[in-house]
Amino acid sequence: MSSRATPLPRVAIVGIAIESSTFSPHRAGLADFVVRRGTELLDYYPFLTPGQPLRERAEWVPLMQARSIPGGAVRAETYQQLERATLDLLAAHGPFDGVFFDIHGAMSVEAQTDAEGGLATRVREVVGPTAMVSASMDLHGNVTRQLLDAVDLITCYRMAPHEDAMESRERSVRNLLDRLDSGRRPHQAWVPVPVLLPGEKTSTRVEPASRIYAEVPKVEALDGVLDAAIWVGYAWADEPRCRAAVVVTGDDPELASQQAERLARAYWQARAEFSFVAPAGTLDECLAEALASPARPFVLSDSGDNPTAGGAADVTWTLARLLAHPAFATGELTGVYAAIPDAAGARAAAAAGVAADVSITVGARVDDRHQGPVTLTGTVAHVSTTDPVAGTVAVVAVGGLRVIVTERRKPYHTAEDFSHTGIDPAQADIVVVKIGYLEPYLYELAADWRLLLTPGGVDQDLLRLGHNDIQRPMFPFDPDMPDPDLTAVVVPPRDRRTPGLVPSQER
Incomplete structure (x- = not known):
């Protein structure tokens, strides 16, 4: 009392x-x-x-x-x-x-x-x-x-x-x-x-x-x-x-x-x-810098589809280009892609089981404006059904790239986030995460990093998004506006x- x-x-x-x-x-x-x-x-x-x-x-x-x-x-x-x-x-x-x-x-x-x-x-x-x-x-x-x-x-x-x-x-x-x-x-x-x-x-x-x-x-x-x-x-x-x-x-x-x-x-x-809080550029520019650098792991921030800023999280634009890159396709480089939400894909890979060869189509179920769904043809490297946020999690190895497929949208920004994937990001050459500026865990993890200027619902290029209802004039939309x-x-x-x-x- x-x-x-x-x-x-x-x-x-x-x-x-x-x-x-x-x-x-x-x-x-x-x-x-x-x-x-x-x-x-x-x-x-x-x-x-x-x-x-x-x-x-x-x-x-x-x-x-x-x-x-x-x-x-x-x-x-x-x-x-x-x-x-x-x-x-x-x-x-x-x-x-x-x-x-x-x-x-x-x-x-x-x-x-x-x-x-x-x-x-x-x-x-x-x-x-x-x-x-x-x-x-x-x-x-x-x-x-x-x-x-x-x-x-x-x-x-x-x-x-x-x-x-x-x-x-x-x-x-x-x-x-x-x-x-x-x-x-x-x-x-x-x-x-x-x-x-x-x-x-x-x-x-x-x-x-x-x-x-x-x-x-x-x-x-x-x-x-x-x-x-x-x-x-x-x-x-x-x-x-x-x-x-x-x-x-x-x-x-x-x-x-x-x-x-x-x-x-x-x-x-x-x-x-x-x-920008870090060097920024196109995917091709930043990936070239990552490949040329001895820094490992090298973190690439797929900013346009960042789910912690409002992105749908299932834009496949970056993933499609990584899958097609020779360094990952041949296994010359190891990489982690975190992540792509696709309920059907995650469940199919989980049902197939670890070590099974699979071919599943994932992504672009919500935001297909920039790239359609992509097909992952590879081997199931890990399965978890206990992630409280992501639900079922399946990791599919395609060449040297480990693609995390989740039942539900989930950001991968902390060590705990990766605990249901069987992946230690510190051991990869390249880590691609859907984020903008890096959260503390990723910031400490990265030997070096770049901000990818990629498309999506939270595109960093505000001028190409098409704001119509904000109060004008507004910087940077009106760069020469008078002092307010x-x-x-x-x-x-x-x-x-x-x-x-x-x-x-x-x-």
Whole structure:
């Protein structure tokens, strides 16, 4: 029992999270989401497990959080089902003092243009004006005025790759609990920045993002500031909200505005400095460099179909060319291709069994715009039916190339990911993975690496994708655009808003 003089605040946990490419033909359904409720949801956050200080500061009501690996837009009926379940749970278990709103920020839903803003608005309608809502987001999310109007606190990751994902969620929760204790609602100074770049050009491992993001904790440390955040925005959705943004949250609106504008200017002024996090080129160029290099393993990032950015993951364009390459066909080089999802192919290879000779056709079941299905004629090298994400996994050896075929979409970015394949990537000459910038395991594994500029739903060449609905002018689509107005819009605390005035009209 708590020794506090007042009861612990009741805090709900809800959210729907996916990163969605509107340029991918994939559509996310219920099967793509992992839905956590109750104790499973609470224990998903290491900082809220039993014995952790934040666990003891509130009465937690972990209602529901649905999370999917990135993909295409969410089917309308799937989203409606998840949203309805979220709102019904909030209505049934309230009232609440606070809400931890765990989202991504780049969820696209069929026939919607600001899915998270709409969800936040409806959450607010259910929990009422007095509950304090704290949103945690990916830095590749998008921030709209509708979203800001519905939440009291907002923050995002400060690292790309996202090694601080849980740290950012913990900050969101800590800020929420601190403000529930004090009862003070902060101002939010928001500056949209008309720049839209892929994550592979904005990694915080390299300049200019490294120096720009280094300013964020300095701003947060200022008296009168609670939090500071910079969003890169999501480049592979064609929606008006997609762009970079800065939000500084605090009790001093003038200071928050000054600092938000300073961070926004720094981002805008560096727009032309952003470049790929690694040497990049065509498949032929990068493969030639890999073959000529003594570095092993040499990692090639098949970026256009990256499933953790929203790619369908079954584009066969790169795989077809690797299978045709003489060095792999003859076994002169050993390679790993991770991976191609094809349920029928994976099951057929698994049924044939290890050491069986097979000829299976795989890939391009979802995204066949760039290359049709390919045929793997080789030997089954490994079978697993216990991968919790990929389901059945079959490795087919075709010459020197080991092709991982999975029943379900799965990224291969960690050592654990490869644990169901029977493959040690460190022993291969060439490792091809569907990713953009390398996650920490692959980054450490690679003796050298290249970013392949390949086609797919998350093509790095934004200009050839065909954005029509983003707000123009926008860099790099309009490289000669004039300097924008980077004056902060201050969203006042909810308890200081003018009665009867529509929140989005407040300036």
